[in-house]
Amino acid sequence: MSAAADSYYVPHGTKWPIIGSIGLSTTVIGFANYLHGSSFIMTGIGLAIVIFMMYGWFGQVVNESMNGMYNAQVDMSFRWGMGWFIFSEVMFFAAFFGALFYARAFSIPWLDGASNNADTAKLLWPNFEAAWPLIQMPLTEKFDVAKHAMGAWGLPAINTLVLLTSGVTVTWAHHALKKNNRNHLVMGLALTVALGFLFVGLQAWEYSHAYNELNLKMSSGIYGSTFYLLTGFHGFHVTMGATMLLIILIRSIKGHFTPENHFAFEAVAWYWHFVDVVWLGLFIFVYWI
Amino acid sequence: MVFKRLSRRLFAPVTAMLSIFFSSFAHAEYVLNMTKGVSTISNDIYDLHMLVMWICFVVGIIVFSVMAYSIMTHRKSKGAVASNFHESTTVEIIWTLVPLAILIAIAVPATATLLDLEDSSKSDVSIQVTGIQWKWRYKYLGEDVEFISSLSEENRDAVSASSPNSVEHYLRDVDKRIVVPVNKKIEFLFTSDDVIHAWWVPELAVKQDTVPGFINTSWAYIEKPGIYRGQCAELCGKDHGFMPIVVEAVTMPEYQKWLVAMRGEQAALAASSDKEWTQAELMAKGESVYKATCAACHGATGAGIPPVFPALAKSPVATGDVKGHINIVMNGKTGTAMQAFKTQLSDVDLAAVITFERNSFGNTVGDLVQPSTIKSLR
Amino acid sequence: MTTATTHEGDHHDHGPATGLMRWVTTTNHKDIGTLYLWLSFIMLLTGGAMAMVIRAELFQPGLQLVEPQFFNSMTTMHGLIMVFGAIMPAFVGLANWLIPMMIGAPDMALPRMNNWSFWILPFAFTMLASTLFMEGGGPAFGWTFYAPLSTTFAPDSTDFFIFAVHMMGISSVMGAINVIATILNMRAPGMTLMKMPLFVWTWLITAYLLIAVMPVLAGAVTMMLTDRHFGTSFFDAAGGGDPVMFQHVFWFFGHPEVYIMILPAFGIISAIIPTFARKPLFGYSSMVYASASIAILSFMVWAHHMFTVGMPVAGELYFMYATVMISVPTGVKIFNWVTTMWRGSMTFETPMLFAIGFVVMFTIGGFSGLMLGVAPVDTQYHDTYFVVAHFHYVLVTGALYSIIAAFYYWVPKWTGHMYDETLGKIHFWWSTIAVNVLFFPQHFLGLAGMPRRIPDYSVQFSEFNMISSLGGFAFGLAQVFFLYIVIKTIKGGEKATDIVWEGATGLEFEQLASPAPYHSFNTAPEIK
Ligand code: HEA
Ligand code: HEA
Ligand code: CUA
Numbered sequence A: 001m002s003a004a005a006d007s008y009y010v011p012h013g014t015k016w017p018i019i020g021s022i023g024l025s026t027t028v029i030g031f032a033n034y035l036h037g038s039s040f041i042m043t044g045i046g047l048a049i050v051i052f053m054m055y056g057w058f059g060q061v062v063n064e065s066m067n068g069m070y071n072a073q074v075d076m077s078f079r080w081g082m083g084w085f086i087f088s089e090v091m092f093f094a095a096f097f098g099a100l101f102y103a104r105a106f107s108i109p110w111l112d113g114a115s116n117n118a119d120t121a122k123l124l125w126p127n128f129e130a131a132w133p134l135i136q137m138p139l140t141e142k143f144d145v146a147k148h149a150m151g152a153w154g155l156p157a158i159n160t161l162v163l164l165t166s167g168v169t170v171t172w173a174h175h176a177l178k179k180n181n182r183n184h185l186v187m188g189l190a191l192t193v194a195l196g197f198l199f200v201g202l203q204a205w206e207y208s209h210a211y212n213e214l215n216l217k218m219s220s221g222i223y224g225s226t227f228y229l230l231t232g233f234h235g236f237h238v239t240m241g242a243t244m245l246l247i248i249l250i251r252s253i254k255g256h257f258t259p260e261n262h263f264a265f266e267a268v269a270w271y272w273h274f275v276d277v278v279w280l281g282l283f284i285f286v287y288w289i
Numbered sequence B: 001m002v003f004k005r006l007s008r009r010l011f012a013p014v015t016a017m018l019s020i021f022f023s024s025f026a027h028a029e030y031v032l033n034m035t036k037g038v039s040t041i042s043n044d045i046y047d048l049h050m051l052v053m054w055i056c057f058v059v060g061i062i063v064f065s066v067m068a069y070s071i072m073t074h075r076k077s078k079g080a081v082a083s084n085f086h087e088s089t090t091v092e093i094i095w096t097l098v099p100l101a102i103l104i105a106i107a108v109p110a111t112a113t114l115l116d117l118e119d120s121s122k123s124d125v126s127i128q129v130t131g132i133q134w135k136w137r138y139k140y141l142g143e144d145v146e147f148i149s150s151l152s153e154e155n156r157d158a159v160s161a162s163s164p165n166s167v168e169h170y171l172r173d174v175d176k177r178i179v180v181p182v183n184k185k186i187e188f189l190f191t192s193d194d195v196i197h198a199w200w201v202p203e204l205a206v207k208q209d210t211v212p213g214f215i216n217t218s219w220a221y222i223e224k225p226g227i228y229r230g231q232c233a234e235l236c237g238k239d240h241g242f243m244p245i246v247v248e249a250v251t252m253p254e255y256q257k258w259l260v261a262m263r264g265e266q267a268a269l270a271a272s273s274d275k276e277w278t279q280a281e282l283m284a285k286g287e288s289v290y291k292a293t294c295a296a297c298h299g300a301t302g303a304g305i306p307p308v309f310p311a312l313a314k315s316p317v318a319t320g321d322v323k324g325h326i327n328i329v330m331n332g333k334t335g336t337a338m339q340a341f342k343t344q345l346s347d348v349d350l351a352a353v354i355t356f357e358r359n360s361f362g363n364t365v366g367d368l369v370q371p372s373t374i375k376s377l378r
Numbered sequence C: 001m002t003t004a005t006t007h008e009g010d011h012h013d014h015g016p017a018t019g020l021m022r023w024v025t026t027t028n029h030k031d032i033g034t035l036y037l038w039l040s041f042i043m044l045l046t047g048g049a050m051a052m053v054i055r056a057e058l059f060q061p062g063l064q065l066v067e068p069q070f071f072n073s074m075t076t077m078h079g080l081i082m083v084f085g086a087i088m089p090a091f092v093g094l095a096n097w098l099i100p101m102m103i104g105a106p107d108m109a110l111p112r113m114n115n116w117s118f119w120i121l122p123f124a125f126t127m128l129a130s131t132l133f134m135e136g137g138g139p140a141f142g143w144t145f146y147a148p149l150s151t152t153f154a155p156d157s158t159d160f161f162i163f164a165v166h167m168m169g170i171s172s173v174m175g176a177i178n179v180i181a182t183i184l185n186m187r188a189p190g191m192t193l194m195k196m197p198l199f200v201w202t203w204l205i206t207a208y209l210l211i212a213v214m215p216v217l218a219g220a221v222t223m224m225l226t227d228r229h230f231g232t233s234f235f236d237a238a239g240g241g242d243p244v245m246f247q248h249v250f251w252f253f254g255h256p257e258v259y260i261m262i263l264p265a266f267g268i269i270s271a272i273i274p275t276f277a278r279k280p281l282f283g284y285s286s287m288v289y290a291s292a293s294i295a296i297l298s299f300m301v302w303a304h305h306m307f308t309v310g311m312p313v314a315g316e317l318y319f320m321y322a323t324v325m326i327s328v329p330t331g332v333k334i335f336n337w338v339t340t341m342w343r344g345s346m347t348f349e350t351p352m353l354f355a356i357g358f359v360v361m362f363t364i365g366g367f368s369g370l371m372l373g374v375a376p377v378d379t380q381y382h383d384t385y386f387v388v389a390h391f392h393y394v395l396v397t398g399a400l401y402s403i404i405a406a407f408y409y410w411v412p413k414w415t416g417h418m419y420d421e422t423l424g425k426i427h428f429w430w431s432t433i434a435v436n437v438l439f440f441p442q443h444f445l446g447l448a449g450m451p452r453r454i455p456d457y458s459v460q461f462s463e464f465n466m467i468s469s470l471g472g473f474a475f476g477l478a479q480v481f482f483l484y485i486v487i488k489t490i491k492g493g494e495k496a497t498d499i500v501w502e503g504a505t506g507l508e509f510e511q512l513a514s515p516a517p518y519h520s521f522n523t524a525p526e527i528k
């Protein structure tokens, strides 16, 4: 059932978006209630609906693509779409990086009297000393004080290597795909997925270390806040990316991709590189300097 | 409750509308423009404001006249035939450069004024101003004078009675004014105990946000004695509109006298906490403190606005162990609007208001708290 | 499986499905455009009704109708609903209707996602509106929701507000991606970038602004959420954060946001004025460059909303200079429009009236913006009704007027019916007189010292408030009248010709029938 390669495919009607909206609202209403003491069930149901929606929606797209209903122009729309979606994600991270830079460059020095804030330090926080990573907050009683900051050269460095390697393996898989080498493609992808989940596992391990042994929590002042939100959102994105890679791996095994036509693969690979680059930013600005 | 009130009163203004409209115009003394103010900087700002406004006026008149002329003459009904020109790099450049030049002409005096505005060094008097939901604390640095200023009692009554014309300075009068000397550079140090407020007195051209955890500075050099009124200018919650400021600028000797009097008052207050108070005295004092300080949240009848502001009538805290009651009033509860009132109220006030709460709104605990108890708990 | 494509003309006449499910499942850009426009109108009426509560309370001094806390909720919800519910969806609706027709495309590039962009919104707004009925009341911290009033001191319903904002963000980003993909990928052969109508250009730029700043807003509300519930201290000095940081993050979104609400308006006006002047737009390419400059500058001026928060003086100077610079490209636009009218052969149908109203009153709003941009003077203007007057001139007589103008201009193309010209003219004059009675006196109020966001005021502000309220009621009624015109036009009316306006240009007028067929261009049109 091959529709034309010379016309732009316009689907007729779809039920997935409305299911997605219902799922999304159920999730967030459930979560808001959860924050005020209700159980997690509603959130769970909502998430299940969202996952069902994604499964169905992407499933349909995969089918249509396999049936050759997308011409080169549709492919291009997907490319623009994915590219600018990733850009929007970059801006989401930018907000948190912005918070990090603001704290490091402005609010912490200001609390210690920098710039036009001499009186702030003198009258409000006479005992506070600016530092980064900030362990001793202006008002330590309100917060969990960490023992010390997270170093860069232990686990985070290993994780950097893990992610960078996974960037290489995914590129290797891509080259294999373009050369129609199924074995190397599957091998490269499987390695990438494994490295991705390894990263997540190591990150979880690091969290438990930070939480239990260092007493470094979200409630450890601005350092803990930026640390957990940045690494947390990044970790979430790695998990998403690795899951998508896993799906691509399965599709590769099933033989869904051809050397000419494999945008799904490329989209996920782009996403993976994006996750990689964000990590480099994290490694440098959160852990290292 | 909100809706009942809404529907009940919805039509009142509509019917009263026209009559009020015309009668109020008869004796209107409305202001159209920004005040020149009474400080050096307020005059500079006023001049700058006039400059920019006139520029906009002139540019506007030119643009709108050209447009109006075109609309009048280049219309089809007058037989105008459309010409076809649609590009000219020359004019585009001109109308990029001319506005740019105008902007530079504005930027020069604006920069000078801004630099001046931001320079609060070399001041003669320093006053720390703390915004608190919904009042101001003033602390004269180095003078040992500190007090809280909030909406005056007559004003409070006028608000609850919804009769704005029953008082002279509706929403612009306080129980305790801040007094400052003229012809001195007064530095203000702004901070906040809770949310962001902004301290604004138009005549002094001081508007500065009070940010919790930080201190912002601003200054005024007042050239004319008088009473200057302003109010909070940053949304700070329910009673943002009821947070007035009154500054009284006086000569230096009068200012000195006022400082001495304030110190005396404070000393008397401190001494009064050692004396034994009777139930009746405490209740009377407590009622006025309650009205001024607590009623904003807990309501005049102690009903509160649950669930955000709990009722005190039959409240387990206000009818339970007195220690718990004293504790929450003195130390507040972090993360809620309930403030640590030990930094705002005197021993006597605290003792009185706690006693009052335990024996009003249908609460009949019967005990009383002595100021000395509070003093020992500080 | 349905494999409908736009292929082979086999469904040139393929009309829409019927019933409610048509609208729920539709992937057609015109249907989705219609949905957006109706949502926007409903939101305008809702937000407008809230404005009426505000104006009724402020009719006289003294607390008359509502509690202060509820008043603050009204202000907050009014702002949020107007910005996110009325203006933005209206522009997205117009984009959906017009962009494919203007560039010669069969539909939007990603039709299913297009449906989702829309269908998130009703859920988001229901959630937002439901907060008003929750214990403790709705959000009451202004549409700018400054911390810590919106974190530590906010009612429980704030979490629903936060998630509603997240959902609106998702919707906007998807909508923007779709617009970009459509414009960059779906143009008919020969439709080069510099041949695109300005509405398409301004929307392309707007879409970039959206993608760049909506995620930042999502970040801001996420930080709020964790500050509220997970012990972080982004906006708490005690932990090394700063409440003012919230404002930086917010306004990094917020300032480009106001240009998101005006750039498509510039595009609309640039379509209407040449049509009724019967003369090509003056300075097309400088219009494109000016729009792009405005967009770029808009990322660099955000802290002009924060001149009183105590920034270091170098920051204030920089933000002042950058802010007033925006007047230059905006001025170029105004001058180009005036020159387009110059020596034209003008007629004054309703769209043209609203467009002229736009040019005049937007300029007035722009002038007050310029005044606000002068930092030292903003000390006096900030958070007063002068600011309220400024942004209503640019938003109501700017953005909203452009949307109304767009409606009158394109509705014959959408429905095949002409609107009633007399009623349209009445609508214009009624609105324009009322809106000036409504907002012009607010300049005086602000200069005389009336702060914004207060439920009650000192008696010296009585007269102008009363005038303003009267204007407000009149303007509100005018929009109810508009609703009547809209319905009347949809139901029937004089049959529109394909070109509709004598001087109209553009693919949608030159190459499509009125009403436009369900699928616009199944085969790409010829571009001359
Ligand atoms: C559509 C929305 C829109 C638009 C287009 C604008 C346009 C501008 N705005 Fe406005 N603004 C808002 C929406 C908008 N604004 C909103 C919603 C707020 C309040 C937010 C809140 O706090 O709730 C706000 C607040 C606001 C402030 C903060 C005020 C305060 O809180 O203290 C400032 C300060 O600089 C400002 C400046 C400007 C400037 C310089 C422009 C310029 O772009 C205007 C440029 C146009 C002209 C100048 C006119 C035409 C030009 C000429 C004819 C050329 C020649 C002219 C000269 C050089 C004199 N705006
Ligand atoms: C984006 C667009 C937008 C639009 C279109 C409007 C439209 C209007 N606005 Fe809005 N306004 C904002 C954006 C907008 N506003 C923002 C962002 C704020 C800041 C919020 C904040 O401080 O956080 C604000 C704040 C604001 C204030 C200040 C509130 C305060 O500081 O406390 C006021 C006060 O007069 C006001 C009035 C009005 C009025 C009368 C209209 C009118 O134009 C509305 C006209 C429309 C209708 C009235 C609807 C149709 C009629 C009905 C549904 C039937 C009912 C009619 C009658 C009873 C007559 N607005
Ligand atoms: Cu304090 Cu507003």
Ligand SMILES: [Cu+2]
Binding pocket: C254, C255, C258, C302, C304, C305
């Ligand atoms: Cu702005």
